[in-house]
Amino acid sequence: MIDDLKEKFLNELESVISPADLFQLRVNYLGKKGHLTSALKALSSATPDERPLLGKKINDVKQFVEAHIASKEAAFKNEELKKQLLAGAIDITLPGKYAAFGKEHPINQVLFEITDIFVKMGFSVEEGPEVETDYYNFEALNFPKDHPARDMQDTFFVSDDIVLRTHTSPVQVRGMEKRKPPVRFIAPGKVYRCDADITHTPMFHQVEGLMVDKDITFSNLKGILEAFLHQMFGPDTRVRFRPSFFPFTEPSAEVDIGCILCGGSGCRVCKNSGWLEILGAGMVNPAVFKNVGYDTEIYTGFAFGMGIERIAMLKYAIDDIRLFYENDIRFLRQF
Numbered sequence: 001m002i003d004d005l006k007e008k009f010l011n012e013l014e015s016v017i018s019p020a021d022l023f024q025l026r027v028n029y030l031g032k033k034g035h036l037t038s039a040l041k042a043l044s045s046a047t048p049d050e051r052p053l054l055g056k057k058i059n060d061v062k063q064f065v066e067a068h069i070a071s072k073e074a075a076f077k078n079e080e081l082k083k084q085l086l087a088g089a090i091d092i093t094l095p096g097k098y099a100a101f102g103k104e105h106p107i108n109q110v111l112f113e114i115t116d117i118f119v120k121m122g123f124s125v126e127e128g129p130e131v132e133t134d135y136y137n138f139e140a141l142n143f144p145k146d147h148p149a150r151d152m153q154d155t156f157f158v159s160d161d162i163v164l165r166t167h168t169s170p171v172q173v174r175g176m177e178k179r180k181p182p183v184r185f186i187a188p189g190k191v192y193r194c195d196a197d198i199t200h201t202p203m204f205h206q207v208e209g210l211m212v213d214k215d216i217t218f219s220n221l222k223g224i225l226e227a228f229l230h231q232m233f234g235p236d237t238r239v240r241f242r243p244s245f246f247p248f249t250e251p252s253a254e255v256d257i258g259c260i261l262c263g264g265s266g267c268r269v270c271k272n273s274g275w276l277e278i279l280g281a282g283m284v285n286p287a288v289f290k291n292v293g294y295d296t297e298i299y300t301g302f303a304f305g306m307g308i309e310r311i312a313m314l315k316y317a318i319d320d321i322r323l324f325y326e327n328d329i330r331f332l333r334q335f
Contacts, residue, residue, distance in 0.1 A: 005035055006061050013068055019076050022069060029065050036062045106335040107205060107324055110312040111188055114207050117231050121224065123209060124185040128171035130192070134161045136170035141248040142287045154194035156202075164192035169248060172210045172303060176292040181299045182213035188308075198320045205308035212284065212294065212301030218251070221281055221302035229257055229278065232311070238264065240275065249282025249303055260314060269319070276314060279306035 009029060016022050029035050039058050046054050104112070115125060137155075139145070156164040171187035186209040196202055211220070226239050238258030246252040257278050259270035266272035281304035286296040309321050316335065318324075323331050 005039070006064060009061075009065055009068070013072065016072060019073070022072055022076065026069050030062070030069075036065065103335075105324075105332065106312055106316065107308055109335060110315060111205060111207065111308050114228075114232070114306075114308070114311070115186065115188060117228055118186045118207075118209060121227070122184055123211075126171050126175045126185045126187045127189060128165075128168070128174050128187065130165055130190055131158060132163055132165040132170050134163060136173055137163050137165050137167075140173045140288065140291045141169050142285050142291075143247050147247065156192050156194060166193055167191050167305060168206045168208045169303070169305065172208060173288070173292060175210065176212065176289075176294065181294065181301075182211075183301075184211045184213075185209070198322065199310075199313075201309070201321055201325065204321075206305055207308060208303065208305035210284070210301060210303045212289075212299055214299060216283075216300045216302060218283060218302070221283070221304070224302075225255055225279070225281060225304060229255075233257060233260055233315070241281075244280060244282075246280060246282055248285050248288050250285045252280065252282035255279045255281055255304075257314075261317060278311065278314070279304055281305070 009025075012025055012028075016025055027034060031037065036058060040055075043051055043055055043058070119125065137143075138147075155166050158164065168187040168189050168191060171189070175185055175187070176183060186207055188207040189205065190203055191206050192203050193200070194202065209224075211224070222241065229237055229239050237260070240256050241253040242256065244252045244254040255278055256275040258264045259267060259274050259276050261267055261269050262274070264274035266274050270276050281302065284301040284303050289296045289299065289301075309324060312318065312324070313321060
């Protein structure tokens with residue numbers, strides 16, 4: 001009978017095709033009501049002489065069944081592992097996927113280039129808060145309350161005395177408050193004005209510069225800016241200074257360069273003048289020095305400021321400032 005059970009198990013094992021079938025076969029032979037369990041219980045009805053031999057046969061069959069079930073179970077696990085490996089396999093015959101590399105935004109490229117030029121001239125870099133007080137943004141720079149020059153800048157007011165800075169000039173005041181002359185630094189950063197069209201955005205970038213020491217003259221200003229513009233736009237770039245007005249500089253000037261698009265012959269961009277306005281500058285107004293405690297009888301200085309977006313538009317011949325901020329990858333990957 002025991003020998004027949006062994007043969008029966010082998011026949012049933014051949015028909016097992018899934019782990020579920022194997023589990024059921026285990027229950028049929030090794031479970032509480034399985035064939036081998038029942039055979040062991042039947043030993044009590046055998047004679048004492050028959051019992052040792054019969055018990056040995058039953059245990060031998062039990063070990064045989066357990067070994068074959070374990071072997072089949074391992075085979076199922078190996079088969080499942082192979083399926084998983086094949087499902088996650090890499091087909092080395094397929095073409096590789098291109099990983100696009102990011103790079104600096106064109107505004108940052110121009111900003112870093114400007115900063116690098118001035119740092120090589122001996123200027124340090126200063127930063128300041130973008131949310132500024134009315135005093136630092138206007139009053140300390142000779143924009144008194146109700147001064148008409150405040151209308152030159154459309155301002156975002158957070159409260160009556162707190163604004164989003166309209167220029168990085170407040171960094172100049174804060175820098176002068178922290179140290180005595182000589183000072184020489186630039187102040188790059190974001191600024192904000194209520195303006196939006198193809199040449200203006202509510203947020204844009206500026207770099208302003210300041211130099212204060214004994215015997216600083218307009219000639220020093222002119223030499224520094226001409227050297228900068230020649231490095232930025234090429235050594236043959238024409239430069240001119242025109243009289244202008246800024247409350248925090250006196251005298252003041254607008255600085256133009258020869259149109260880099262038409263070479264000075266006249267075009268739509270330069271309005272047929274042959275010149276492009278590039279930045280503003282001037283000698284620091286003595287009223288500003290008084291606000292920071294500088295002796296106007298000893299020290300003089302100059303300041304200048306430029307819009308990064310405007311320089312980038314001229315450098316790359318871009319006619320709409322909004323392109324910088326639309327995140328169109330077709331536009332950005334050109335730089």
